[in-house]
Each structure stands twice: as structure tokens, then as C-alpha cells.
Amino acid sequence: MELIQNLIARHKRGERIGLTSVCSAHPLVIEATFAHALRNAAPLVLIEATSNQVNQDGGYTGMVPADFRAFVEGIAGRLGFPLERLALGGDHLGPNAWTSFPAEVAMAKAEIMVADYVRAGFSKIHLDCSMSCAGDPTPLPERTIAERAARLCRAAEDAYAGDPSDAPVYVIGTEVPVPGGAAEDLDALAVTTPEAVLATLDMHRDLFAEGGLHSAWDRVIAAVVQPGVEFDHMKVVDYDPAAATTLVAAIEPVEHIVFEAHSTDYQTETALSALVRDHFAVLKVGPGVTFALREALWALDAIEAETVEAGKRAGLRAVAIARMKAEPGNWQRYYHDSGAALDLQLQYSLSDRIRYYWPDAEIAAAQVRLFDNLRAQVPPLPLLSQYLPIAYAAVRAGTATLDPVDLIVAHIGATLDAYHGACNPDD
Structure with missing residues (x-):
């Protein structure tokens, strides 16, 4: 996709510019x-779905790729966001959803998924085959x-039938952090070595060439590495630029x-800015x-x-x-406490496993009722200041109303502000 490639080209020319992927x-x-994005006149919005959220079997959202595109574009249309400034991405596209199957079965399913993403108009494809399938060694060579x-890239290229200028761009990499944060306690992380990332790039370049994917290689925009950034249930490992100096230098001539x-969730704006500076x-x-989102909903519950x-x-x-x-399937492999300690993890873990439960029928009905109640009994400003000070400031500035959706949007916007500031330091 030209919009993304142009931004990357500007960064490679020396501009301290980046792109947030939500x-x-x-x-x-x-x-x-x-x-x-509308408030900040952002030229591009990138929204990504993961292979577990959205795939040909519906994922945990119940959506196939074409459904997700329609869903996102429907929200964009309602808000008046121009679709030509929207890019959709597929994150961790590979056999991740089918690792219980033998590799050949899982990869065949992954090929179908990647092709479906491309046909549905997703323009940024993260090729992630780092996970072992049934019968594979661990870790995978x-x-x-x-x-x-490379096999999945071929499936993506074969599926694309549009204008060459809008052909998919790709992300590769073998040192891929676990989606959704670490399940174990963390103290420090090993930063990817420059030798490892250069070897990864060389290997992928050679295999793409062997597969006749020369044009696709020219559209590889990024490699996923470990910069020493992660979070577990209750802690954040912050970016340390000094630890990544040689890694940063390795990518500059590529x-x-x-x-x-x-x-990068929960990093400070200073850390996010340093990451963008360091490529x-x-x-x-x-x-x-x-x-x-959960913080805002809990605040509205308190109001x-x-x-x-x-x-x-x-x-x-x-x-x-x-x-x-009652339905512990989405958290029981991650949270192991009991009693009050478990209640803390269920609600406040930085891995935010509660996000899987918002579509639950009973929870969704309670949310609707909460919103109805707060529309009928509008929160007084002092309570809003007490429980949602960021949204309170937006209301006082005239950029948000007292509607609960507006209050939630304003609160989430503060998180996005840090990313916008890091990616657009001259704004």
C-alpha cells in the first residue's frame, strides 16, 4: 500500500515519523x-485484526476478514472518516489458531486465511510462522x-488481483513477542542481536527470491524483533535505548x-518517542x-x-x-491466584484478558443498561472529575459531551495521544 510505503520511505530518509497500529x-x-484521527487530522489510520480474532472460521469475534472490513468501514462511515485514509492489517497471520494440528494441516489453513485477508482488502500482512505445530520441534528452527x-507470502500474492500500487505490504520476523503480553513474571528481556536480525533478513530475502517473490520482497516494510519491551500481568518492562544501540545501527543501512x-502497550510517551527515533x-x-476502555467502563459503573x-x-x-x-476459558491458563488476588487479576491485569468477554450477552446487556441509565441520569461534573478526569477535561474543553460513549472515547483518546505524539513529533 503506497500510503504505508511512503511513510516508511520518509522515515528511512531521516524523518522522525512513525505509524500507530491499533x-x-x-x-x-x-x-x-x-x-x-479526525481531531488530529491524521493522514492514515491503521487498524489490525489478529489471526485469532478474525479468520475463515470466524475467530473469537465470529468475523471472517470481509466481515471485519465491513465492520470497521461502517464505523468510519458513521463518523465521516475518509476510507482512502484507512488501512487494514492482519496481525500474526500464520498457523497460530491451528497449532494443535500437524504443520501441513495448519499451514494449509493459514494459506486460506492469508488469501482471504488479501481478497478482503487488507493491505498490511504480518507473516508470523514462529509457533510450533503438532509434531514440530520447540523452538521451531x-x-x-x-x-x-515465504509460503504464506506466495498465497497472499496469488490472491491479490488489484492495482499493483495497492499491493499488500509485508512484515516478517522470527523473534515475535507473544500476542497480548507475557503470561509469566518479567524482570528483563534479551534484546535481539544485530547478527540475528540481519541473518533473518538475509534468509527471508533468499527464500523469497527462490519462490519468485522479488516484487513482494520490495514491499517488505518491517521486521519484528525484541527491543526489550514487554509487559506481564502487573509490570511493564520499559524501553532502554542504550541496550538496543547495536540493534538500531544494524537496520539503518537496510x-x-x-x-x-x-x-508497546503501557510504555511512556518518552519511551514511545525513543522507539520511533530508533527506527x-x-x-x-x-x-x-x-x-x-475497561478503566472508563469501571468509572461509569462507579458513577x-x-x-x-x-x-x-x-x-x-x-x-x-x-x-x-463462570466461563474461565479465556483466562484460566494465565491467571493462577484465588480469592481477592484473582479478582484483581481478572479486572486489572495488564494483559487485559477481560477484553475477550465484552461480547458476552449478559455483559453486553449490562453495558447497554448502564449507558441508558447514565443518559437518563446525566453525571454531574464533580463526579465526572472524580472518576474520569480526562473525559471531564474534554467536556470542559467542548470536545466531548456527557454521553457515556463520548466519555469512553475521550478516555481512550488519551492513550492514543501518546502514540500520536511519538509518531508525529512535529505536530
Whole structure:
């Protein structure tokens, strides 16, 4: 996609410019993303779906790629965001959703998925075959990862039938952080070595050439490496520029390729700015924005408790915790405490496993009731200042109303502000 390639080219020419990738399927997060872009006159919005969220089997959202595109474009249209400034991406596209199957079965499914993403108009494709399938060794040999990535690239190229100027751009890399944050406690991380990243690039370049994918290689825009950035349930490992000096130097002479930084959620704006300066020109954020969504919903729940009589309250927070305990499938492999400690993890873990539960019918109904209650009993400004000070400031500035959706969008916007500032330092 030319818009993305042009931005990367500007970065390679020395501009301190970057691109935020919002990885979420929640409608309020996507609305906040478009509202933020309109407010800041952003030339490009990149929204990505993961292979677990969206695939030919529906993923955990129930959407196939064409559904996700229609869903996102519908929100953009409602808000008046120009579709020519929207790019859709596919994150961690590979056999991740089917690792319980033998590799050949899983890869065949991944080929179908990647082709479906491309046919649906997704223009940024992250080829991620770093995970082992049934019968594979662990960890997977780097050459096997690269061979599988080239195979998926061929499926993507064969599926594309549009204007060559809009052909997909690709992201590669073998040192890929776990989607959604680490499940174990973290203290420090090993930064990818320059030798490792250059070897990865050479191997992929050679395999793409062997497969007749020369044009596709020219559209590889980024490699995923480990810059020493991650989060676990309760801690954040911040970016240390000094630890990444040699890694940063290694990418500078490589044509048309930058780094893509995963797990940048919860980094400070200073750290995000340093990442962009150091050629991590694509910053991924997912749990960070849904964590902000949860913060806003909990704040609205607290406002409801102070303004709405008990018998009419939605009790969203209590409903959500009860439903998570009744259906533990999306968190029980990650949270291992009990009692009050478990309640803290369910609600406040930085990995934000609660994001999988927002579509639950009972939780969704409670959210609707909460919004209805707060529209009928509009929150007074002092309570808004107490529980949602960022949204309060937006209301006082005239950029948000007291509608609960506006308040949530304003709160999420503060997280997006940090990314916008890092990616557009001259604005």
C-alpha cells in the first residue's frame, strides 16, 4: 500500500515519523481511533485484526476478514472518516489458531486465511510462522519459520488481483513477542542481536527470491524483533535505548525496512518517542487501548452507583466478574491466584484478558443498561472529575459531551495521544 510505503520511505530518509497500529476489534476502541484521527487530522489510520480474532472460521469475534472490513468501514462511515485514509492489517497471520494440528494441516489453513485477508482488502500482512505445530520441534528452527513465511507470502500474492500500487505490504520476523503480553513474571528481556536480525533478513530475502517473490520482497516494510519491551500481568518492562544501540545501527543501512515494535502497550510517551527515533517506526497497541476502555467502563459503573437507585443499576462490573468466573476459558491458563488476588487479576491485569468477554450477552446487556441509565441520569461534573478526569477535561474543553460513549472515547483518546505524539513529533 503506497500510503504505508511512503511513510516508511520518509522515515528511512531521516524523518522522525512513525505509524500507530491499533489492534482491536472492539467497536468503542475503533470509534475512539477514528475520532482521535479526525481531531488530529491524521493522514492514515491503521487498524489490525489478529489471526485469532478474525479468520475463515470466524475467530473469537465470529468475523471472517470481509466481515471485519465491513465492520470497521461502517464505523468510519458513521463518523465521516475518509476510507482512502484507512488501512487494514492482519496481525500474526500464520498457523497460530491451528497449532494443535500437524504443520501441513495448519499451514494449509493459514494459506486460506492469508488469501482471504488479501481478497478482503487488507493491505498490511504480518507473516508470523514462529509457533510450533503438532509434531514440530520447540523452538521451531529459524529456516522453517522463514520457509513457511515465504509460503504464506506466495498465497497472499496469488490472491491479490488489484492495482499493483495497492499491493499488500509485508512484515516478517522470527523473534515475535507473544500476542497480548507475557503470561509469566518479567524482570528483563534479551534484546535481539544485530547478527540475528540481519541473518533473518538475509534468509527471508533468499527464500523469497527462490519462490519468485522479488516484487513482494520490495514491499517488505518491517521486521519484528525484541527491543526489550514487554509487559506481564502487573509490570511493564520499559524501553532502554542504550541496550538496543547495536540493534538500531544494524537496520539503518537496510533499504525499505524498519522495525515493528510489538507489546508497546503501557510504555511512556518518552519511551514511545525513543522507539520511533530508533527506527521502530511501527508501534503496535492492543491491550493498552482495551485496558483504557475497561478503566472508563469501571468509572461509569462507579458513577452509576452514586447516582442511580440500587434497583435500577446495571452493575456492569459485578456482572463482568461473575461471567468471567463462570466461563474461565479465556483466562484460566494465565491467571493462577484465588480469592481477592484473582479478582484483581481478572479486572486489572495488564494483559487485559477481560477484553475477550465484552461480547458476552449478559455483559453486553449490562453495558447497554448502564449507558441508558447514565443518559437518563446525566453525571454531574464533580463526579465526572472524580472518576474520569480526562473525559471531564474534554467536556470542559467542548470536545466531548456527557454521553457515556463520548466519555469512553475521550478516555481512550488519551492513550492514543501518546502514540500520536511519538509518531508525529512535529505536530
